Amino acid sequence: INSDYSGPEKILEKKKDFLMPCSYHFYKNPPQLVKGKGATLFDSKGKEYTDFFAGVSVMSCGHCNDLINKRVMDQLQTLQHTTSIYLTQPVVDLAEQLASVLPGNLRRSFFCNSGSEANEGAMLLARVYTGKKEFIALDGSLHGRTFLSSGANGIPMWRTDPFCDEVPVHFASSSEDVKKIMEEKGDRIAALLVEPIQGNGGIRPLPSDFFTSLRPMMKEKKILLICDEIQTGFARTGKMFAIEHYGVQPDILTGAKALGNGFPIGFFASTDAIASTFTKPSASTLGGNPVSCQAGLGVLEFIRKENLIEQARIKGEQLKKGLLEISRDCPFLGEPRGFGLMLGLPVSSYQDMDGAERCDLILEEMKDRGFLIGKNGLGRDVLAFQPPLVISSEMISLMLENLKKTVRK
Numbered sequence: 001i002n003s004d005y006s007g008p009e010k011i012l013e014k015k016k017d018f019l020m021p022c023s024y025h026f027y028k029n030p031p032q033l034v035k036g037k038g039a040t041l042f043d044s045k046g047k048e049y050t051d052f053f054a055g056v057s058v059m060s061c062g063h064c065n066d067l068i069n070k071r072v073m074d075q076l077q078t079l080q081h082t083t084s085i086y087l088t089q090p091v092v093d094l095a096e097q098l099a100s101v102l103p104g105n106l107r108r109s110f111f112c113n114s115g116s117e118a119n120e121g122a123m124l125l126a127r128v129y130t131g132k133k134e135f136i137a138l139d140g141s142l143h144g145r146t147f148l149s150s151g152a153n154g155i156p157m158w159r160t161d162p163f164c165d166e167v168p169v170h171f172a173s174s175s176e177d178v179k180k181i182m183e184e185k186g187d188r189i190a191a192l193l194v195e196p197i198q199g200n201g202g203i204r205p206l207p208s209d210f211f212t213s214l215r216p217m218m219k220e221k222k223i224l225l226i227c228d229e230i231q232t233g234f235a236r237t238g239k240m241f242a243i244e245h246y247g248v249q250p251d252i253l254t255g256a257k258a259l260g261n262g263f264p265i266g267f268f269a270s271t272d273a274i275a276s277t278f279t280k281p282s283a284s285t286l287g288g289n290p291v292s293c294q295a296g297l298g299v300l301e302f303i304r305k306e307n308l309i310e311q312a313r314i315k316g317e318q319l320k321k322g323l324l325e326i327s328r329d330c331p332f333l334g335e336p337r338g339f340g341l342m343l344g345l346p347v348s349s350y351q352d353m354d355g356a357e358r359c360d361l362i363l364e365e366m367k368d369r370g371f372l373i374g375k376n377g378l379g380r381d382v383l384a385f386q387p388p389l390v391i392s393s394e395m396i397s398l399m400l401e402n403l404k405k406t407v408r409k
């Protein structure tokens with residue numbers, strides 16, 4: 001496969017010349033990826049990797065999934081795009097199927113093209129429905145790059161806009177904090193926005209009783225719960241949606257990433273009552289396009305057919321158990337956390353090396369050994385394991401063996 005590709009060095013040069021300088025890499029020598037199948041990726045030099053990051057929880061159904069791509073190819077060759085002023089089948093079929101898998105009575109969707117847009121729309125809907133302007137978000141959260149959504153980012157490095165404080169968001173670090181803000185300012189707050197498991201914040205699940213004391217007050221003060229499932233949704237955590245681990249019913253749920261398995265799609269969904277206020281004309285040019293919706297339909301079909309919810313739970317248990325064993329024998333690894341196949345392993349400072357630096361060394365060596373792992377966390381010091389849900393248990397065992405060797409040195 002070599003000769004057709006320019007190679008990583010040339011790509012880095014072109015990125016420097018022609019792309020905005022805001023992009024960054026995990027590796028000193030990032031590979032040029034040219035091919036993928038299932039949980040396996042290949043680079044321009046023919047080296048094979050097992051993918052433990054899945055493009056940040058996107059490729060849950062695996063790279064180049066035949067079932068999904070057949071639907072997409074058939075659609076591409078039949079009708080690629082029209083505007084939503086005409087009628088097309090895939091968008092209504094996908095909305096109907098989403099309604100059957102979304103928690104409780106969330107059954108009306110609005111489709112867009114990314115996670116940021118999904119949260120932007122959800123926050124807008126919360127304002128429209130409540131007539132209130134302000135929000136509560138959590139420290140360590142990441143919700144997007146657009147105006148309202150980035151205003152809700154609780155990770156300093158993702159607050160890019162120098163004026164993002166113009167979005168009225170109160171940040172909280174615990175359920176008690178949220179309660180206090182609601183007590184004082186509830187009449188101005190439209191919604192509480194949460195990720196059930198913070199992804200970029202370091203794979204940090206909310207405490208199991210997080211919502212217990214909040215829900216009654218939210219109902220009373222007409223504060224909506226927006227659940228950002230952009231990284232956690234669609235079987236990733238061993239449930240269709242991660243909020244199911246908490247037994248609460250969100251008012252609005254947002255999704256993106258895994259619903260497209262590589263094709264751009266995002267949505268926010270809500271109840272009939274909340275949706276009934278969203279009547280002013282609003283449309284996304286490409287949101288709900290037949291091709292992305294076919295990808296979404298393919299993803300839902302594949303999740304059902306391959307039992308990916310169960311797979312994520314079983315493989316997740318295997319991975320968590322293995323990570324726990326490794327971390328117990330290692331002075332700089334904390335306990336693994338997360339649900340299903342969304343697991344984080346914190347790396348702490350030890351002897352003369354800080355956690356972030358060691359995290360990078362582990363990533364680099366694991367890459368050389370043929371395993372692409374992610375990283376996140378406020379200090380960029382958490383190893384992130386979010387493989388395609390089709391990963392085999394042999395692949396997990398092999399990765400664990402290699403990780404063990406890597407951290408033992």
Ligand code: PMP
Pocket residue numbers: 056113114115116117119142143144145195199200228229230231256257
């Ligand atoms: N919410 C969460 C939880 C995310 O992880 C991300 C992206 N990492 C976003 C929102 C934004 O999604 P997008 O990049 O598709 O705009």
